[in-house]
Amino acid sequence: MTEQLDLRDLHYFETIATLGHVGKAAEKLHRSQPALTGCIRRIESTLGTALFEKEGRNIRLTPAGELLLERARNLLINADDIVKEFKDYSGGLSGQVRIGLVPTAAHHMLLPLTKLLSKDYPNLQLKLIIGQSDFLNKLLKERELDLIIGLESDLGDSFEFFPIFEDTMVVVANSSHEIFKNPEVEMEDLLKYKWVLAPKSVTSRKWLDQNFELQGLPKPDVQIETNLLLMIPSMIMQTDLLSFISRLNLKRPSPDVDYIREVKVKETTMQRWYKVIHRKDGYLPPASRRLRDILIEQGRDFFENN
Known part of the structure; x- marks a missing residue:
């Protein structure tokens, strides 16, 4: 036990290393420098190796220190999870669920989800963050979120989808738009016009750009690039710009006003799945597990009916 x-x-x-x-x-920990130096000496004595080396006025981790930092973070997270789990053990279905949603998912799911929780699960609290997949994935990795409703990603085997x-x-x-005067639109025809698109880091934008390149064509001429994806339909209705959006966001035809219409080109039609995603490791509180199950059971209805 002495070791x-x-x-x-x-x-x-972990704080010193970070x-x-x-x-x-x-300063951050509200401890004295000698107390922290003593802490490092105790760990180095137990492990029999140096953890830091000088780098100018700062310090940096040795290879052994890098290994310990990875292990220490996992241990600290697991210890925190144990406390959370036992606090939740007798608390029932209550507490806060931290969930991230990509914009289209938020547009279709927030209202029915809010209605459901306020009626059937009044003790559940939601902390909601809306953003693009790369941003939400980062927060999920850093354990700032319990769940995300997102798209295909490179999160890897440490996550469940x-x-x-x-x-x-x-x-x-x-x-x-004049493009509809052409009965058979080809990919080349799409390049005659300017576009409003999501940033280059967004999966759908990457897919679109790559498909043009695979056909030996230039990428679309982007006049407006925006992460406010739910604003794009309004822009399209009032301009001659083209865009690339979910069929869910197409406006229904009206005899009196312009609406958004699909430009049917097979090579620019992309299938994608919305998924509930969370970490495999660590503790998922009962409230988060229940919300995950609700989303799996009813998520399709949320999308199709709103």
């Missing part, structure tokens, strides 16, 4: 590592020491070590400076860590709705992305234009 056991202390969780508090590991917490102090900041790369004992003084800054002491539950498909809930298959969606289709298509090229669209204002219903009065």
Whole structure:
């Protein structure tokens, strides 16, 4: 037992390693620098190896320190999860669920989800973050979110994915756009016009650009690039720009006003799945598990009926 590592020491070590400076860590932790230096010496004595080396006025991790940082973070997370699990053990279906949604999912799911929770699960609290997949994936990796409703991603084997709705992305234009005068639109025809598209980091934008390149064609001429994807339909209805959006966002025809219409080109039709995603490792609170199950069971209806 004399060679056991202390969780508090590991917490102090993790803070020092993250900041790369004992003084800054002491200020953040409200501890004295000698106390933190003593903490590092205790760990180094237990492990029999140096954890830091000098780098100018700062310090950096040795290879052994890098390995310990990875292990320490996992231990600290697991210890925190144990406390959360036992607090939840007798608490029933209550607490806060931290969930991230990509914009289209938020548009179709927030209202029915809010109605369901307020009626059947009044003790559940939702913390909602809406953003693009790359941003939400980062928060999920950093454990700032419990669940995300997102799209295909490169999160890897450390995460679980539950498909809930298959969606289709298509090229669209204002219903009065001149492109519809052509009965057979080809990919080359799409390049005659300017576009409004999501940023290059977004999966659907990457897919579209790559498909043009695979056909030996230039990428679309983007006049407006925006992460406010739910604003794109309004832009399309009032301009001659083309865009690439979900069929879910197509406006229904009206005899009096312009609407959004699909430009049917097979090569620019993309299938994608919305999924509920969470980490495999660690503790998922009962409230988060129940919300995950609701989304798996009813997510398709949320999309199709709203």
